[in-house]
Amino acid sequence: MQKQEKTVCQWNWISRKVKGVDMCETKDVLILAIESSCDETAAAVIKNGREVLSNIISSQIDIHKLYGGVVPEIASRKHIEKINQVIEEALKEAETTLDDIDAVGVTYGPGLVGALLVGVAEAKAIAYAKNIPLIGVHHIEGHISANYIENKDLEPPFSCLVVSGGHTHLVRVKGYGEYEILGRTRDDAAGEAFDKVARAVGLGYPGGPKIEKLSKEGNPYAIAFPKARIADSPYDFSFSGVKSAVLNYINGCQMKGEPYNQADIAASFQKAVIDVLIENAMHAADEFGMDKFAIAGGVASNSTLRNAMKEACEKKGIRFFYPSPVYCTDNAAMIGVAAYYEYRKGTRHGWDLNAVPNLKLGER
Ligand code: KG4
Ligand code: ZN
Numbered sequence: 001m002q003k004q005e006k007t008v009c010q011w012n013w014i015s016r017k018v019k020g021v022d023m024c025e026t027k028d029v030l031i032l033a034i035e036s037s038c039d040e041t042a043a044a045v046i047k048n049g050r051e052v053l054s055n056i057i058s059s060q061i062d063i064h065k066l067y068g069g070v071v072p073e074i075a076s077r078k079h080i081e082k083i084n085q086v087i088e089e090a091l092k093e094a095e096t097t098l099d100d101i102d103a104v105g106v107t108y109g110p111g112l113v114g115a116l117l118v119g120v121a122e123a124k125a126i127a128y129a130k131n132i133p134l135i136g137v138h139h140i141e142g143h144i145s146a147n148y149i150e151n152k153d154l155e156p157p158f159s160c161l162v163v164s165g166g167h168t169h170l171v172r173v174k175g176y177g178e179y180e181i182l183g184r185t186r187d188d189a190a191g192e193a194f195d196k197v198a199r200a201v202g203l204g205y206p207g208g209p210k211i212e213k214l215s216k217e218g219n220p221y222a223i224a225f226p227k228a229r230i231a232d233s234p235y236d237f238s239f240s241g242v243k244s245a246v247l248n249y250i251n252g253c254q255m256k257g258e259p260y261n262q263a264d265i266a267a268s269f270q271k272a273v274i275d276v277l278i279e280n281a282m283h284a285a286d287e288f289g290m291d292k293f294a295i296a297g298g299v300a301s302n303s304t305l306r307n308a309m310k311e312a313c314e315k316k317g318i319r320f321f322y323p324s325p326v327y328c329t330d331n332a333a334m335i336g337v338a339a340y341y342e343y344r345k346g347t348r349h350g351w352d353l354n355a356v357p358n359l360k361l362g363e364r
Helices: 061-067 072-093 113-130 139-145 190-201 207-215 240-255 262-288 303-315 333-345
Strands: 014-018 021-025 030-035 040-047 051-059 103-109 134-138 158-163 168-175 178-184 292-296 319-321
Touching: 030 072, 030 113, 030 333, 040 072, 040 333, 051 072, 051 333, 061 072, 072 113, 103 113, 103 139, 103 333, 113 134, 134 139, 134 333, 139 158, 139 168, 139 292, 139 333, 158 262, 168 262, 178 262, 190 207, 190 240, 190 262, 207 262, 207 303, 240 262, 262 303, 292 303, 303 319
Parallel strands: 030 103, 103 134, 158 292, 292 319
Antiparallel strands: 014 021, 030 040, 040 051, 158 168, 168 178
16 A cells, blocks of 8 residues: 555555545555446446456347337347346456446446336346445446546547547547537437438448548549538537438439449448548547547447548547447447546445436436
């Protein structure tokens, strides 16, 4: 144990008062994390906030793709069927048991209310039975925290572009769990636009990976789809216009009986979305003088976006961070990382923790 001047300990140290004096000690902290906000039932065990001992994801995509998108009621039922098995697997792979777990972290919003409730109820039951802390985590905080897993030296402050199926946020990460939202989408999220365009082109759900694959065979300069700018708010986004433009383009071709090139549509659409994401992010970088920039969320697994953002950051001398694809799309490891930092800050939720489908970032 080490005496500290301040109560802030290194990231793998825990502060404790001994005879009224703040001390730091190295004690491994194991977090069991649960994520069930959409169509992935996931559990993970995280050691000291940055080491993933296990990360189990049971995807429901095969069921939902039959309907062209996530069916909330089916998602909730499938979570109930799978959650115990997924947690058991996560503990087994981490070679641990519930007796070794120090706290349970769980996504409690935003997301589908029925889906969230399954994870929240499970987390409460485990925390109550084992008499350990319960920590509710914001899903977006989880996505941002995914960057800490493989980038051990990444510490706040930094900026992060969160691009998922439900969110497009440009965030200033001021400290662990401290966020300032610089910009957000005014309508569709980036991933939602990928999904809707994929459906229109006949690619099916989930659209993002399919558009990315098809884009590689197309010309991104073939069709000039619109790139929306919000006049009074340079860091906000809007993707409903580009989505409608794609639908109109396809309709126009069909009405004239003209063939259209699916790959060119995919590549041109993807370019329009990525260009706006990068322009807004770099504009914010200039304005706020950023030296570290990260991306997160399902769309962040898009290699064209990653490469273009990396290049844009390098040009400005900004260090660029991104998680591996498995930590970009929904997973519980990222929730465990966020829960660890909340745990260290003393965040504890009560047994009345509820699912909050429209939870705002920074709210408790
Ligand atoms: O983060 P995520 O797994 O779930 C939400 O929190 O929404 O993101 C899912 C979204 C979907 O819209 C999916 O189409 C998109 O991420 N996505 C991608 C790619 N992989 C997933 N979008 C573009 N390119 C990809 N490679
Ligand atoms: Zn997500």
